[in-house]
Amino acid sequence: MRIVSLLASGTEIVDALGLGECLVGISHECDHPPHLLDRPRASRPRFDPEGLSSGEIDDAVRKAMIEHGSVYEIDAAVLERLAPDIIITQAVCEVCAVPTSGVREVLGARGIEAEVVSLDAHTIDDILASLGQVARAAGNPEVARGPGSSLRRRLDGVRAAVRDVRPPRVLGIEWFDPPFAPGHWVPEMIELAGGLNLAGEAGRPSREVSWEEIGDLDPDALLLMPCGYGLEAAREDADTHAERLERVAPRAVAEGRAWVVDASSYFNRSGPRFVTGVEILGGLLHPDRLPAPDSEVAAVWTPSV
Template identity: 30%
Template sequence: MGKVSKATITTSCRLRAADAAAASDKRAIKLPSSSTMSPSAAAGNATATASRIISVLPSATEILCLLPGFDKLLVGRSHECDYPRTIRDRPILTGQKTTFTTSADVDRQVSEALSQGSSLYTLDIPQIQQLKPDMILTQDICDVCAIDLQTVQRVAKGMKPSPTVLTLNPASLRDVLVNIVEVGDAVGASKEARAIFEDLVRRVKAAEQWSLANVKQRPNVAFIEWVDPIFYGGHWTPELIELAGGYHPLNTILKSSTDSLPASHWVKQPVPTVPVRTITRGDCAATSTYATDYTKSYRIQPTTLVATHPEILLIAPCGLDIDTTKRELRLLLDRADAWWWQLNPRPKRVILMNGNHHFNRPGPRLVDALEFVQALLHRPDLLPRFASKEYTDKDGVGFPYEELDLGYWFDKANFVGKAPKQP
């Protein structure tokens, strides 16, 4: 997800649940439940591996690159696949048709394109054909987040031989982590993928266990995925907040801010067994192993947000870095009737975060985001970790955030009528 490209097409966040069934036909290939192969060995295994992989989904790219050595098999990527840095030299195969101007204008562009049935992306079909992939990683959960699945399938079916199309459709944090195992199985790195999966599950359970043991009163948190208009956090985002010990009232499975997550959630659940699945060459293998108890992200009216009296605003617009988010806030605050000025009482804290790399991208770094939110809400002694080498030496991205000075940001004299020039 590039800063501009992701923001350009994600403002409406029109997510939809994907069908759980995996496609299959007489060409289906059975994937083994576990095996260990090096990339070179994987390349020669016709039953479960690939030697030339294209990813048009940033989170899938991150998952593939978590598997030791498998980043070398990536031969093409989307314009949004920017992590880790080592893959930025691979050919870019997608592009965007919209242009990022302002949050409100992007929402208009996306709405108009979708109402006309227009695609929001371009796909470089000749280059894909030249690259001759034997596997393409994509998604079918979000109508505006990436190139549509039907286009990818059509291209794959037109190639000889047809590459496998593996589509990842996570609706929850557990789905996201299971996707790691599914990608690992597909490329012949089952053992490595399961080890990564189990470590991430351990960290999630540790965070929830801490919340269960220590949090009696959950702070009221509003996660804002877009500022103009307001889109409220959905899918895995409210789950992260409530696992961390927060309360996300407009998208929650809790009865109140003093409630605990049900016993069926993470702490008392065993590590799930990921079943052997069927992947079809030239077609789609759709994955949605677990249902989510939370809803998708959705647009809300300012009065709805104001009525919840949020104590903490977490703002991470999809695809925007912190500097761009601050610029968008200034444009919003230029209006005397903006929802920001209606918050009464004003929040106790407002934190801006990187909506491009964290929270909105359904990959393994969601667990970092969970630990960050828990530190932010309840464990301030752990916050220095997120500015430490532990979080910055992986790829130089780190875990940036900025807490706003409320005295300044809630003073109308600093903003109304003083918006920066629009691009």
């Protein structure tokens, strides 16, 4: 069995299932787990985001979509050489990862015969079901039982810890320029961790909002989680938009309940580490009930002077 994952969360799922030896290729964005990162990369972005602000990235994404219909390019020669039996991709967001439609187009053009496994998760249950989807495609559905049960037990642990709490009102912001309210599984993560989500709808795409639209929410807690950003990049981008963020959530910032998180690893991806994201949130919102997260994955945000 030869698997190519063109999706970062897909690579993490392959590893969680113990199928790493079958993985022969990965995408440009795959960065976890470390022991699988020596595989050939079968995709690349159409622009280099390094050093760009969130507004500049947004402009580049929109331009790539207009000119090419996609933000990413599949390396067809690499894919052909890898001769995969299975290719893991997604159709949830054309901006976030290589889309299923692009994969099918390359397969048809090159005459590559491979099963396309599209992991189209929109909810927490969908993410958990993705483990079984990959396991079945690999011909070994039983390997999903253990990892799936373990993830559910951890979620149940958080749910039990915060069952009788008074939920703080939480505003999550998934992009700053323009601002986006989180969608898909993230609102569920906030609620499961004992918060009341104020903007964004579970199971629906992340939604562009205006600063004026969220300006009167006055949340108890502010969660800064720009899509695809690690902790330090999120902090730097938040600092760039500090004036607006302070205006949107004055109490949360003043009371030390505004946080930046490693969104790329634990919130944006539809892979197993979203459970760690729920645990991180539980520790931030209810430190009397759950362990505080490590400073490398979440930190209090205060505007730099």
